[in-house]
Structures are given as C-alpha cells and as structure tokens.
Amino acid sequence: MCTQLFDPKVDYVFKNIFGSEKHPRILISFLNACIKPKEPIVEVKLKNTEITKEYIEDSFSRLDILAKTSTGELINIEMQRADERNMVKRSLYYWSKAYISEYTGKGAYANLPRTICINVLDFILLEEEKFHNKYLIQNASNNNLLTDTLELHFIEIPKMKDIDESDLLSIWVGFLEDPNNEKVISLERKVEELQEAKEELARISRDPKEAENYRMRENARNDRLNALLSAEEKGERKAKLEIAKSLKGILSDEIISEKTGLSLEEIKSL
Structure with missing residues (x-):
C-alpha cells in the first residue's frame, strides 16, 4: 500500500530530514546548494539535535537547525510556513544569538565565527523576483563588502515556478514543495542525497509514533495561527471603531457603516 508522505515543510519533519545526525549528507548537499561556498562544505556538526515532546506540542517553539562546519562557520536554518x-x-x-553563542567572554572578538542564517519560507516576503536572495553588509555607495561575518539567505518557495535541473537548490526547493513531483522523482536517480531524503521522509511517514508527533505539531501550528488571526481581527475592529468615531457628525451613520463594515447599531452606540 502506498504511504501518504508528510509535508517536508512542516518544521518537525524538516528538522528530522535535514537536521539528522544519521543523514549528514542531506544537510551538506542543501548547504552547498544554498551558500555555494568557494570551497564546498564537507563536514558539519549539529548543535541542537534533541526534539522533546514539549517542544513538538508548543506552538511557540522554534524547531530550527544549528550546525557548525569543519571550518568553524555557524549556520542556522529555519523553515517558516506562515508570515507572522x-x-x-x-x-x-537568530543570527545574533548564534553569533554570540561561541563567545565565552575570554577570547578576542576576532575569533567570533562567520555566521549564516538561512530562512526557508513558504510565503512571499521580499520585493525581489528571484526565489533565493542573499544579503550581506556592504558599503551603500560602492557595494564594497565590509565583512562576510553576517550572511542572510531567504528562500521563498512560492516564487519558484519550475525546477531547474542544473541548480541543486532549485531541486531541493522542488522536493520541499512536492516530494512526489515527477521531476523530483526522476532526479532521485541522479542526486543520491535527494533519494536519501525521500527515503527518510517515507520512513517517517510510515512510523505511527512519528505520525503522532506530526499531528501534534500541526495542531500546535494551527492553534498559533488561530491566535494570530484572532489578534489581527481584534486590531482591525478597534481601528474601524476609531475611524467610525472620528467620522461621527461628519458623515451619516449609514455611510459610515458602508465604509467601515460596522453595523448601524455599533455606530449609533459610539
């Protein structure tokens, strides 16, 4: 029987695939595809591998991945599905927290590591055409690089319209968007790490215990989204009431109702 695969964009699943000590090649492949360093990353050490039950159930928990390369770089990866x-x-x-985490108070500032944050987003954030954008600290007048210590990446999944087989990052984004995409399936034979990720996703999806964790994490996410929507609605209503109050005596209650969406009873009570 065919197993329905979990959504790899769920942060709990994402961390189990890309942040697993059992499958370092997956993370290394993804990092090289995203950062495109001059010298490829060949080794990573994960610094936050534990996922407790409380962590899964807590909608405010951030299931990010923090890794250190063999050359001392710190890389923080976050999968975010909702625009908050x-x-x-x-x-x-998160960059600042990772950056200072290596400082003990005894060493020189010069020893603080190059720190990179990679944000994988399931929504559109930036006014940029490309789905992958990198930001650095540069001189505003001539673009000279001040330092490579800070590097921020934003990967906006909805902006990628089709998988570019010549771009490994595009392939990984295609996997995240739809692991059953025909092009992704065909590329599994060419990209060993992609096949490994697909097999790990299938294993997680078949495991009853993992299914329960998946359900709890989705419930926690839904609770947080509902709370955010409720807060936004309250804020919008308060703004409408303030506008209606300012228009009292200038416009008729009927027109104010039409413009704000408030009922006549609400407007008359102001």
Missing part, C-alpha cells in the same frame, strides 16, 4: 510579519528582524535576532 516579523521575518527579517527575527532572522537578525
């Missing part, structure tokens, strides 16, 4: 209107600043915050 704070992605850029949150990425800078």
Whole structure:
C-alpha cells in the first residue's frame, strides 16, 4: 500500500530530514546548494539535535537547525510556513544569538565565527523576483563588502515556478514543495542525497509514533495561527471603531457603516 508522505515543510519533519545526525549528507548537499561556498562544505556538526515532546506540542517553539562546519562557520536554518510579519528582524535576532553563542567572554572578538542564517519560507516576503536572495553588509555607495561575518539567505518557495535541473537548490526547493513531483522523482536517480531524503521522509511517514508527533505539531501550528488571526481581527475592529468615531457628525451613520463594515447599531452606540 502506498504511504501518504508528510509535508517536508512542516518544521518537525524538516528538522528530522535535514537536521539528522544519521543523514549528514542531506544537510551538506542543501548547504552547498544554498551558500555555494568557494570551497564546498564537507563536514558539519549539529548543535541542537534533541526534539522533546514539549517542544513538538508548543506552538511557540522554534524547531530550527544549528550546525557548525569543519571550518568553524555557524549556520542556522529555519523553515517558516506562515508570515507572522516579523521575518527579517527575527532572522537578525537568530543570527545574533548564534553569533554570540561561541563567545565565552575570554577570547578576542576576532575569533567570533562567520555566521549564516538561512530562512526557508513558504510565503512571499521580499520585493525581489528571484526565489533565493542573499544579503550581506556592504558599503551603500560602492557595494564594497565590509565583512562576510553576517550572511542572510531567504528562500521563498512560492516564487519558484519550475525546477531547474542544473541548480541543486532549485531541486531541493522542488522536493520541499512536492516530494512526489515527477521531476523530483526522476532526479532521485541522479542526486543520491535527494533519494536519501525521500527515503527518510517515507520512513517517517510510515512510523505511527512519528505520525503522532506530526499531528501534534500541526495542531500546535494551527492553534498559533488561530491566535494570530484572532489578534489581527481584534486590531482591525478597534481601528474601524476609531475611524467610525472620528467620522461621527461628519458623515451619516449609514455611510459610515458602508465604509467601515460596522453595523448601524455599533455606530449609533459610539
């Protein structure tokens, strides 16, 4: 019987595939595809591998992946499916936390590592055409690089319209979007790490215990989304009431109702 695969964009599943000590080749392949370093990454050490039951159930928990390369670079990866209107600043915050995590207070600042944050997003964030954009600290007048210590990547999955077989990052994004995509399936024979990721996804999807964890994480996410929507609705209603109050005496209650969407009873009570 064919197993229905979990969505690899669910952060719990994403971390189990790309942040597994049992499958370092998957993460190395993804990092080389995204960062495209001059010298390919050949080894990584994961620094946050544990996923507790409380971590899964807590909708505010961030299931990110933090890895250190053999050359000392720190790389933080986050899979984010919902736009919470704070992605850029949150990425800078996570970068700063990772950056200072190596500082013991005794060494020189010069020893602080090059730190990279990779944000994989299932929504459109930036006013850029490409699905993958990299940001650095550069001189505003001549684009000279100040330092390569900070590097932020944003991968916007919805912007990629088709898989480019010549671009490994495009292939990985295609896998995240739809692991059963015909082109992804055909590429599994060519890209060993992709096949390994697909096999691990299938294993997780067949495991009853993992299925329960998947369900709990999805429930936690839905609870958080509902809370955010409720907060937005309350904020919108408050703004409408303030607008209606300012228009009282200027426009008729009927027109105010039409413009704000509030009922006549609500407007008359102001």
